[in-house]
Amino acid sequence: MPLLDAPVRLGVQLTPQHVTYPELRDAVLRLEDLGVDILFNWDHFFPLSGDPDGLHYESWTMLAAWAEQTERVEFGALVNCNSYRNPDLQADMARTIDHISAKGGQTGRFIFGTGSGWFERDYDEYGYDFGTAGSRLDDLADGLARVEARWARLNPAPTRRIPVLIGGKGEQKTLRLVARHADIWHSFVGADEVAHKLAVIERWAEKEERDTSSLVVSNELVRRTVETADALYDAGTRLFTLSFGGPDYDYDLVRTWLAWRDAKNA
Structure with a gap:
């Protein structure tokens, strides 16, 4: 079973495309001030929508900047591509960003979100072997x-046990990796699928001899209604992520979902 007594949290994924970096920097500040819990970007080298050759920025260097810029929010990639580094x-970069984000005697705030990769243009233009979906998942396991x-082994060690977020729903490989490694499972599945997927994770956890009772279930809010979010909550979802693109950022939408979050946590 997932961690049902965890508070509802709202993560906002700032899509690092079609905006200038000053616009992204300002959005990070405004979202932290509004009270979002987690900020995400994504790990690609080209836009995923709109002009395929439009403005775009790299994930990890941006996350290091966010570590220094922010004071409270957790943050990470939704998700890092294991194939690119x-x-x-990756472990050393995550540890370093974790330390950068640790301020005022607190532990770091970095979340290691990761996946096997899928965007073939990234692979082709940056010289990575695309392989197959299966081979990329095997590489992720390794x-x-x-x-x-x-x-x-790192010295200094991370400031905390860095949470691992794994995205996906494949039952033979991805959910086994969730059972083996993840603190957060992220997907886009509907509320009616969550129980089945959690049962698969639990079966794999038994084989892996790992306790997944603290697993946090994460899902997406973009183009979804309050009714859908309520159903996902009832199914056990406690982290909700909202894809957020600029330059015309709709902060009222974020405020709406923050109010929904606060009502659930009241």
């Missing part, structure tokens, strides 16, 4: 083991 390097092993 050596896993031991990469996650290396990331966790490297965290245990």
Whole structure:
């Protein structure tokens, strides 16, 4: 079972496309001031919608800037692509960003969201082997083991046990990785699918001999109604993410979902 007594949290994914960096920087400040819980970007090299050659920024360097810029919010990529960087390097970058974000005697705020990758143009233009969906998932399995092993050896160590977020719904490989490694499971599945997917995760957890009772279920709000969000909440979802594009940022939409969050937590 997921962590049902966890508070509802709202994550906002700032899409790093078709905006200038000053516009992104301002959006980060405004969203933290509004009270969102988590800020995400994504890990791609080109826009995913609109002009395919439009403005776009790289994920990890941006996250390091957010670590310094922000004071309260957690943050990370939704999600990092395991294929683009050596896993031991990913672990070291995550540890460093974790330390950058630790302020005032508090622990760091970085969330290690990761996945196997899918956007073929990134691979082709940056010289990575695209492989197959299966081979990329196998690489992710190997990469996650290396990331966790490297965290245990780094000096200094991370300031906290860095939470791992894994996205996807595939039952044979992805959900087994969720059972083995994840603190947060993110997907786009409907409320009627959540129970089945959680049962699959629990079966894999038994094989992996891992306790998943603290697993946080995460899902997406974009183009979804309050009724849909209520159903996802009833199914066990406690982290809700909202894709948020500029330059004409709709902060009233964020305020609406923050009010919904606060009502659930009242």
